[in-house]
Amino acid sequence: xxxxxxxxxxxxxxxxxxxxxxxEEVAAEVTLSRPREAKHGDYATxxxxxxxxxxxxKPRELAEAIVAVIGEDARIERIEIAGPGFINIHxxxxxxxxxxxxxxxxxxxxxxSRLGAGRKVQVEFVSANPTGPLHVGHGRGAAYxxxxxxxxxxxxxxxxxxxxxxxxGRQMDILAVSVWMRYLQRCxxxxxxxxxxxxxxxxxxxxxxxxxQEGDGWAVSRQQLLDNLPPxxxxxxxxxxxxxxxxxxxxxxxxxxxxxxxxELGLNLTLDDIRDDLAAFGVEYDEWFSERSxxxxxxxxxxxxxxxxxxxxxxxxxxxxFRSSEFGDEKDRVVxxxxxxxxxFASDIAYHLDKFERGFERVIDIWGADHHGYIPRVMAAxxxxxxxxxxxxxxxxxxxxxxxxGERVQMSTRSGSFVTLRELREEVGxxxxxxxxxxxxxSQHLDFDLDLAKSQSADNPVYxxxxxxARVASVMRQLAERGLAHDRARGLAHLDRLTSTHEQALINLxxxxxxxxxxxxxxxxxxxxxQYLRExxxxxxxxxxxxxxxxxxxxxxxxxLDLCLAVQQVICNGLHLLGVSAPETM
RNA sequence: GCGCCCGUAGCUCAGCUGGAUAGAGCAUUCGCCUUCUAAGCGAACGGUCGCAGGUUCGAGUCCUGCCGGGCGCGCCA
Numbered sequence: 001x002x003x004x005x006x007x008x009x010x011x012x013x014x015x016x017x018x019x020x021x022x023x024e025e026v027a028a029e030v031t032l033s034r035p036r037e038a039k040h041g042d043y044a045t046x047x048x049x050x051x052x053x054x055x056x057x058k059p060r061e062l063a064e065a066i067v068a069v070i071g072e073d074a075r076i077e078r079i080e081i082a083g084p085g086f087i088n089i090h091x092x093x094x095x096x097x098x099x100x101x102x103x104x105x106x107x108x109x110x111x112x113s114r115l116g117a118g119r120k121v122q123v124e125f126v127s128a129n130p131t132g133p134l135h136v137g138h139g140r141g142a143a144y145x146x147x148x149x150x151x152x153x154x155x156x157x158x159x160x161x162x163x164x165x166x167x168x169g170r171q172m173d174i175l176a177v178s179v180w181m182r183y184l185q186r187c188x189x190x191x192x193x194x195x196x197x198x199x200x201x202x203x204x205x206x207x208x209x210x211x212x213q214e215g216d217g218w219a220v221s222r223q224q225l226l227d228n229l230p231p232x233x234x235x236x237x238x239x240x241x242x243x244x245x246x247x248x249x250x251x252x253x254x255x256x257x258x259x260x261x262x263x264e265l266g267l268n269l270t271l272d273d274i275r276d277d278l279a280a281f282g283v284e285y286d287e288w289f290s291e292r293s294x295x296x297x298x299x300x301x302x303x304x305x306x307x308x309x310x311x312x313x314x315x316x317x318x319x320x321x322f323r324s325s326e327f328g329d330e331k332d333r334v335v336x337x338x339x340x341x342x343x344x345f346a347s348d349i350a351y352h353l354d355k356f357e358r359g360f361e362r363v364i365d366i367w368g369a370d371h372h373g374y375i376p377r378v379m380a381a382x383x384x385x386x387x388x389x390x391x392x393x394x395x396x397x398x399x400x401x402x403x404x405x406g407e408r409v410q411m412s413t414r415s416g417s418f419v420t421l422r423e424l425r426e427e428v429g430x431x432x433x434x435x436x437x438x439x440x441x442x443s444q445h446l447d448f449d450l451d452l453a454k455s456q457s458a459d460n461p462v463y464x465x466x467x468x469x470a471r472v473a474s475v476m477r478q479l480a481e482r483g484l485a486h487d488r489a490r491g492l493a494h495l496d497r498l499t500s501t502h503e504q505a506l507i508n509l510x511x512x513x514x515x516x517x518x519x520x521x522x523x524x525x526x527x528x529x530x531q532y533l534r535e536x537x538x539x540x541x542x543x544x545x546x547x548x549x550x551x552x553x554x555x556x557x558x559x560x561l562d563l564c565l566a567v568q569q570v571i572c573n574g575l576h577l578l579g580v581s582a583p584e585t586m
Numbered sequence: 587g588c589g590c591c592c593g594u595a596g597c598u599c600a601g602c603u604g605g606a607u608a609g610a611g612c613a614u615u616c617g618c619c620u621u622c623u624a625a626g627c628g629a630a631c632g633g634u635c636g637c638a639g640g641u642u643c644g645a646g647u648c649c650u651g652c653c654g655g656g657c658g659c660g661c662c663a
Binding site for chain 2 (some may be wrong): 031033034035036037040044046049050052053059082083084085086129131166169170171172240317318319320321330331333334335336337338339341343344345347348368369370371372373374375376396398399439440441443444445447449452455456457459460461463464466467468470471474475476477478479481482512515516519520522523527528531534535538541542544545546548549550585586
């Protein structure tokens with residue numbers, strides 16, 4: 001409806017221009033807004049105010065000219081010019097009510113848009129290092145990314161959901177060594193656990209697997225392991241230097257095959273865990289993209305050559321540097337270390353290039369806010385490789401802080417006592433977790449109140465919204481119990497009976513939903529959906545308390561039930577986008 | 587020091603990409619169940635939109651400078 005009205009006004013302006021009543025250069029884009037005040041109509045535009053100056057005409061006079069050209073239209077009851085020159089459009093009751101029929105006919109497709117026109121968009125999110133279980137910080141990225149992907153799909157984009165698996169690099173070696181050290185301890189060998197290793201209990205579980213499979217056959221002596229190693233942090237050494245030396249030693253002692261085995265064991269068990277966890281969180285991917293595969297396919301070296309050929313690399317202190325500062329980054333960056341190893345950044349350049357080579361028109365990365373400093377170098381690399389940086393959107397998700405009993409829940413990765421996403425899910429449930437994570441703008445720090453998320457009351461927005469959905473189902477059950485049947489067509493034929501302010505407000509809200517999908521998708525703001533659903537549920541609860549639906553008058557009854565079902569459908573569709581279930585009973 | 591994000595009601599936050607009298611929820615106070623789920627509804631109370639300038643018909647929204655908070659500034663990933 002909004003688009004139709006916009007088109008109407010746009011056409012009016014064009015015909016004024018054609019008639020010479022307006023200079024050509026004023027043909028601006030007409031945008032409609034939903035006025036806050038009901039008396040300002042269903043839609044309003046300030047186009048006359050915007051055009052007044054370039055057209056050298058008084059705003060109200062211009063508004064009158066535009067309105068005169070529009071003339072009569074069946075969808076419009078009346079058009080008013082208000083204030084300094086706003087054009088307020090009041091839809092005809094029939095045009096407004098028609099949305100109920102549209103919703104019931106389109107069902108789960110109501111609100112879907114062709115805005116994206118099938119354009120290929122990739123959304124990469126979570127992509128946490130597979131060195132341990134996901135924690136609550138990753139949960140927000142997961143919930144946000146999944147909701148955004150759904151939203152873009154609903155807006156007509158062809159969406160590809162991807163998880164970038166950092167299965168190469170030093171962090172994975174540290175995990176392998178962590179597992180190996182726990183294994184040795186399991187074998188009864190007294191070795192100190194490195195300061196920089198992964199201390200979580202899951203590492204012991206992985207080691208137990210290895211022990212179950214191999215017994216103590218892969219064990220070595222303390223002497224063999226530690227001989228001539230530099231001191232670890234507790235002995236006054238450097239934990240980084242120590243762990244690197246230890247990694248080299250373990251490799252040497254185990255040999256390639258066995259080292260590989262331990263490495264893969266850690267990687268695969270962790271990935272299985274992450275996959276299961278996300279699946280239970282309602283988050284599914286189209287692709288799990290391996291970082292290692294980039295190296296194996298020579299993509300990293302290839303991109304380095306590409307940069308070298310473009311004369312964008314130089315050597316300094318034995319390392320290879322990319323001139324990213326020439327493309328807006330604050331300093332140049334190393335792509336290959338003095339030991340010959342390529343950096344994570346080098347892989348990331350190859351990865352982003354690969355994304356665009358796979359044909360995505362637009363690529364969205366969702367990162368934790370702590371990675372924001374990394375954006376300019378990735379953008380610089382893309383620009384250097386001839387890809388317009390605008391095609392990549394890096395969306396930052398701020399931290400979520402958990403509160404329990406009014407107290408901040410402390411999290412510490414170092415001690416291994418962090419709160420995992422799984423624990424959160426088990427404590428508050430998938431629905432509440434998914435909803436709470438996306439109910440605020442991603443750019444806002446999120447206070448996640450665990451007690452509220454668990455509470456089954458109106459204070460809890462998830463239950464409030466789900467309750468509205470369940471209430472409709474309950475009304476329909478009551479109807480059946482009273483031996484009555486719902487006649488949708490009869491209701492649709494008598495929508496003019498829905499005259500109360502509550503009903504009008506609900507109908508207006510329902511009509512906004514398709515516009516909301518588009519605006520939320522374009523702005524990458526799933527929280528708009530969450531806010532809207534609360535508003536819609538509130539409108540429904542208010543109506544529910546004010547009026548009986550199951551009344552004697554069958555025409556009125558069916559009209560009201562049609563509205564009920566339309567509300568239920570939109571709540572269901574909206575919750576689906578957010579990954580929250582829509583229960584029939586509560 | 588430099589860069590990014592954020593400052594809106596006592597608290598947690600919206601504010602539709604510059605519009606009309608700044609809105610919700612919670613908290614507080616007062617009401618509503620013999621009637622479709624009270625996991626609900628209604629009402630009241632509550633604001634120098636961090637501060638100061640600027641841009642214009644019009645600024646919570648855009649620009650500049652301060653103040654306050656978060657995060658980041660590795661040959662880690």
